[in-house]
Amino acid sequence: MTLSRRDFMKAAGTGTAIGTLAALGAGLEAPTVRARELRISGAKVYPSVCPYCAVGCGQLVHVQNGQIVNIEGNPDSPVSQGNLCPKGAATYQLAVNPNRVTEVLYRAPGSDHWEKKDLDWAMDRIAQRFKETRDATFFEKSPDGKTVNNTLGIFSLGGATMDNEFNYSHSKLMRATGVVAIENQARI
Numbered sequence: 001m002t003l004s005r006r007d008f009m010k011a012a013g014t015g016t017a018i019g020t021l022a023a024l025g026a027g028l029e030a031p032t033v034r035a036r037e038l039r040i041s042g043a044k045v046y047p048s049v050c051p052y053c054a055v056g057c058g059q060l061v062h063v064q065n066g067q068i069v070n071i072e073g074n075p076d077s078p079v080s081q082g083n084l085c086p087k088g089a090a091t092y093q094l095a096v097n098p099n100r101v102t103e104v105l106y107r108a109p110g111s112d113h114w115e116k117k118d119l120d121w122a123m124d125r126i127a128q129r130f131k132e133t134r135d136a137t138f139f140e141k142s143p144d145g146k147t148v149n150n151t152l153g154i155f156s157l158g159g160a161t162m163d164n165e166f167n168y169s170h171s172k173l174m175r176a177t178g179v180v181a182i183e184n185q186a187r188i
């Protein structure tokens with residue numbers, strides 16, 4: 001498109017920056033698509049499912065050098081056909097966000113104050129407590145002699161921000177260790 005200085009000034013006087021570009025006939029779509037292509041260029045694509053609700057919209061997760069660089073709707077999903085609601089469309093910000101909490105507050109038994117601990121410490125502590133509780137409450141047989149191999153001492157409650165892959169492996173872990181009370185908000 002050829003644009004004279006006069007045309008530019010005329011269009012600029014009639015609207016906002018975006019309105020001006022549109023008035024000049026400049027397509028905004030192409031630069032937007034180009035920017036997105038650059039971000040996902042060479043990335044591996046993994047189909048996934050939105051973690052937020054039971055609708056289960058399909059997503060594509062783009063990964064580059066082990067880092068998520070983009071998450072968008074999966075057009076091949078029979079459920080959502082590439083669409084995501086605003087919550088699902090913001091999933092990337094759930095995974096990649098400098099505001100994510102990276103430490104926990106821990107109050108030891110009998111203590112009167114909280115201590116900051118890192119996530120690795122917290123994970124080890126949870127695993128240790130899980131194992132202790134499981135071993136202390138595990139039954140191979142029910143009182144009437146039936147094989148049950150379970151524990152009723154642990155209840156697993158998942159949240160909506162746990163993604164599909166996490167829930168799959170988590171439910172395997174729970175069942176393998178004998179936990180039978182498993183629930184999650186996002187049921188797919």
Ligand code: SF4
Binds near residue numbers: 052055056083084085
């Ligand atoms: S994109 Fe929205 S409607 Fe679809 S599963 Fe996620 S939260 Fe539910």
